[in-house]
Each structure stands twice: as C-alpha cells, then as structure tokens.
Amino acid sequence: MTWGKWGKNLSQTEMSKRIEQWVEIGVNTFDHADIYGDYTTEAEFGNALKKSSVQAEQLELISKCGIQMTRGRNNKVKHYDYRASYIISSLEQSLKNLQVECIDTFLLHRPSPLMKAEEIAKAIEQLKAQGKIKSFGVSNFLPHQIELLERFIPVEANQIQFSVDHLDPMYNGVLDDCQLNGREAMAWSPLGSYFKEEDAENLNQIRKTIQELSADYGVEEEVLVIAFILKHPAAVRPVVGTTDLNRLSILKKALSFEWPDEDWFVILESSVGRRVP
Numbered sequence: 001m002t003w004g005k006w007g008k009n010l011s012q013t014e015m016s017k018r019i020e021q022w023v024e025i026g027v028n029t030f031d032h033a034d035i036y037g038d039y040t041t042e043a044e045f046g047n048a049l050k051k052s053s054v055q056a057e058q059l060e061l062i063s064k065c066g067i068q069m070t071r072g073r074n075n076k077v078k079h080y081d082y083r084a085s086y087i088i089s090s091l092e093q094s095l096k097n098l099q100v101e102c103i104d105t106f107l108l109h110r111p112s113p114l115m116k117a118e119e120i121a122k123a124i125e126q127l128k129a130q131g132k133i134k135s136f137g138v139s140n141f142l143p144h145q146i147e148l149l150e151r152f153i154p155v156e157a158n159q160i161q162f163s164v165d166h167l168d169p170m171y172n173g174v175l176d177d178c179q180l181n182g183r184e185a186m187a188w189s190p191l192g193s194y195f196k197e198e199d200a201e202n203l204n205q206i207r208k209t210i211q212e213l214s215a216d217y218g219v220e221e222e223v224l225v226i227a228f229i230l231k232h233p234a235a236v237r238p239v240v241g242t243t244d245l246n247r248l249s250i251l252k253k254a255l256s257f258e259w260p261d262e263d264w265f266v267i268l269e270s271s272v273g274r275r276v277p
Contacts, residue, residue, distance in 0.1 A: 001033070002241040004041030010243065015048030021245050023054050025252065031159075031186075031239045032098070033064035033109055034090055038072035042097035049099065056100045062159075062186075063098070064109040064139055065090035080112035084123035091127055105157055105184075106133040111145045121152035137184065143177040157184035162236060163192030164206055164228050164271055175234040187229055190238035194225050202273055209270035213263060219253060224267070226254035231264050 003010050003018070010018070022028070032042050042063065049056060065087060068079050091106060106127070108120070127133045137157025138146060146155050158178060162169045166189070169175045178185040193203055194210075207221075214221045229236050242248050269275055 001031075001036045001041070003243060004037035004044050006037050006041070007241070008243045010044075012044065012048050012051060015045060016052040018243060018245070019045075019049055019052045019054050022248065023058060025245075025249060027248065027252070028058055029060040029062065029237075031062045031188075032094070033067075033107075034094055034097075035064075035067050035069055035072075035109070038069065040072070042094055046097050046099040056098075060104045061098060061100060062105045062107065063091075063094045063103050064107040064159075065094070066109040066112065080110060080114070082108065082112055082115040082120050084119045084126075087120065087123040088127065091132060095132060102131060103133045105135045105137055107137045107139045107157065107159060108141070110140045111138070111142070117149045118152050120149065124153055139188075141174075143173045146177065146183075155181075155183065157186060159186035159188055159239065161189055162187035162229060163190050164194060164210075164225055164267060165192040165203055167268075167271060170232070175232060175236070178234045185234045185236040186239055187236050188239045190229050190240060191222065191225055195222070202271060205270045205273065206267065209267055213266065217257075217259065219257065220250050222247070222251055223253045223257055226251055227257045227259065228264060228267055230254055230257075231259075231261075 002008060003015055030045070032045065034042060036042065037044070066080050066082055068075050068081050070076070070078055091103065094103060095101065124133070124136045128136070135156040136153065137159070138149070138155055139159040140161070141158055146158065149155050158174065160169050160174055175185060177183065194207065210221050210224050214224055217224070226238050229238050240248065240251055242251065265276060
C-alpha cells in the first residue's frame, strides 16, 4: 500500500530493487489491493516485477477486492460491490496488473451489508476452478460475517487490524475464530500508532513500557511491537508497510525473538491501562 501513490511513490526502478532485496532476505509475500494508489499501485508493482530479476513464481501474492472508491473511478459515493461479475472482473484486472496467472490469496476487502454469500461463493468457486486463485479469505470481517459466507464456501484467511494499541481482535472473537477454524490470521498496521506523532495517554504508557523492555533485552523497540503480535497463538502474520530495507531487517528479528509470557502481559497491561482481571 505504501510503495506507490499512497506512500513513498517509488519509481519503477526503486520498486524493482526492493522486490529483489526483499526476496534476497527471505521476504517473498506481497500484500496488495485493487484500490491502493487509487487503483494504480498493483500495475506499477507488476511492471517493476517484470523488470526485476525475480520470477513471479518466487512470490506469494495477496490481493483484495470489493471497495468502490470515488477517487480513480466515476462513483457517486464510496461503496462495496460483491456481485459475482464484479468479483471476477476485479480479480482478472489484478492478474493483468500484476502480470501473473494466479493470485495466492484473494480477499474481500471489507464486509458489506448487501453482500450475498451464495453469489460470492459462486464467483470464488469459478476462479478457483480456473486456477486463478489458490485460496480465498476476507479482511476486516467479524466471526458472524464469516459464518454467513461459510454456509456456501470455506474462508481460509482473515486480515484484520491488530497491534499493541489495537487489541479488538483478541476480545471480539476474531483471533479465537482463526484458531478454532484453522483460518490464517494476518495483521495490517501491525506497528499501530506506536511510531506516529500522537500524544495519547495509553500510547505514552505503551512506549514507556516497551522502551524499558527493549533496553533490558537489547533489541529495537519495533522488534517488541511485532513480537507482541507474533506471540499470540493464532500465529498472526504481520503485514508491514516499510519501504526501507534496514527497517525490514530489524522487524525480521521479531521472528526469532524469545521472551517470557509475563513480559507480554506487562505490555498488555500498559495498553489496556489496568491489570488483567
């Protein structure tokens, strides 16, 4: 999301270089959505991938559909579209943009009050049968919304907002649902507001706690911020947005970071502002 118009606005050469660098250090999953960059970033990435030395088969590609924006399209109002014809055409456009034959994981971007589960299922079944997607999931869905879809088709992943300062998925059943049903959990904005210039009481307390722990462990603060997510038994995959190789290398340290449960609860307590019950 941050590589194009909505972020660093990288050139094709800069994108190609980052794809190569990311793969070289073992990061080969790239998260997209049709809307990123006002419907421009997927195609820019596809052109950069073609120019790079990396083969598309080396990558795991994720994309999303369903949001209709007013920027980049002639829509009167932002809304959601989950008609079978739109899902299919959106996926096919993503394939064209990325210049690949298959998307590894295809997600519905946000739940719509007008979505018809049976119609969605027919579109997804067709795309799977054609070999255009490998797995199907959702983003920002609650368990009851997934249950509606699963009357007609299995839902294999849910990408949700989860960070040290956004703990809702631990308490609204989303991460429990992922564990109960073997659903892949992904977290967008996994650093939350920790490094943003926001002066909120709970954020300041979280920062104080993590700064103390990072000094104790001799690791960067962002390692602990990501490690907090990784410690959850739902095996959450953080979707990090950095375009900086050094920052990505630091974040990767969280994958091998080991620490006791008690310190995880120290951070939790600072986030919620009270002891656990």
